[in-house]
Amino acid sequence: MNAKDLVKLNNEKRKQLNEHNRNYYEDMLVYIRSHLLLSEQQSEELLMELLDHLLEAQKHGKSAEDVFGKDPKAYCDELIRQLPKEKKRNIYAFIGYLAIRLFALIALATGAVELAAELFTDVDDTVYLGKVFVLFVIDFAVILLVVALVMHSVRKFVFRDVSSTFSSKVKEFLVVLIAFCLVIGIFVLAERIVPEFGYRIEAGGMVRILVGLLVLAMTWSLNKKFRITK
Structure with missing residues (x-):
């Protein structure tokens, strides 16, 4: 069975556990899966x-x-030390797949926003490919960093006593809120400070939406053929 089939079977068989054993096991499951560089x-x-x-x-x-x-946690750490790493080509293929999907989603989102804006005002459809590329690299790098930090937080807190104090929960919420604001701030700041350069094209809202849909269809086809996400 491949990894995707094993995940489905796991979801079904876990229902047979009683509540205590299920909670214990699911903490182990989350902890092991949060190590993204291990062989899936x-x-x-x-x-x-x-x-x-x-x-x-x-x-x-x-x-x-x-x-x-x-x-x-100690039991899982011992098991994790014995697990092989994911093959580099699979990691690179997965990251590339995510990058292409992100490009498609950005195209769809910006296209939808521009179409809505055109209902109220004139919109400049000019796009500078150099700036678009730099902004995309920045956005993708930030997202990868956020994912890494989230997985680190999961590993840190998954086995923690559920009876944590109210103050500690407030601190966690504030950390998440600050991190979210920082990410949005980076996106906005990058948009403002990266100069317009590179080849110039005209790409209105509808064009961006069509491009986004085309790229999404392409990634779906590639994933179905090569099982990038297993």
């Missing part, structure tokens, strides 16, 4: 093996602690 196939096979082991133990009245111990 090997990770999902490991998670399925752990689930089958826990289900069998549950039939005999055992809890997740009886099977995996009282320190699931």
Whole structure:
């Protein structure tokens, strides 16, 4: 079974766990999956093996602690050290796939905004390809950084005691809010400070939407053929 099929099967079989064992196991699942550079196939096979082991133990009245111990993070860390890394070509293909998808979504979003703006005012359809490329690289780099930080936060807090204090939850919310504002600020600042340069074309709202839809269709076809997202 490929990774995608294993994920679907895992989702179904987890329903057989009681609430306590399911919560324990799902923390392990989230923690292992948050290590994005590990082999996805090997990770999902490991998670399925752990689930089958826990289900069998549950039939005999055992809890997740009886099977995996009282320190699931340490247990997972030991397993993770034994898992192989994802192949570099798969990582590069996935990043490239995400970049193309992001380009399509940006084209769709900016096209929709421009079409709406044209209802109220005249809009300059001029696009400078040099500026577009630089802004896209900045946006994509920021998004990758955000994803890395989110995964780091997941690994840090997934096994934390759920009875955290109100003040700590407020601090977490403020950190997320500040990070969100910083990301939006970077996007806005980049748009303002990057000069207009490069080849100039005219691309109105409808053109951008059509380009976005075409690129999305292309990525869907490539993913279906090469199973980039497994």
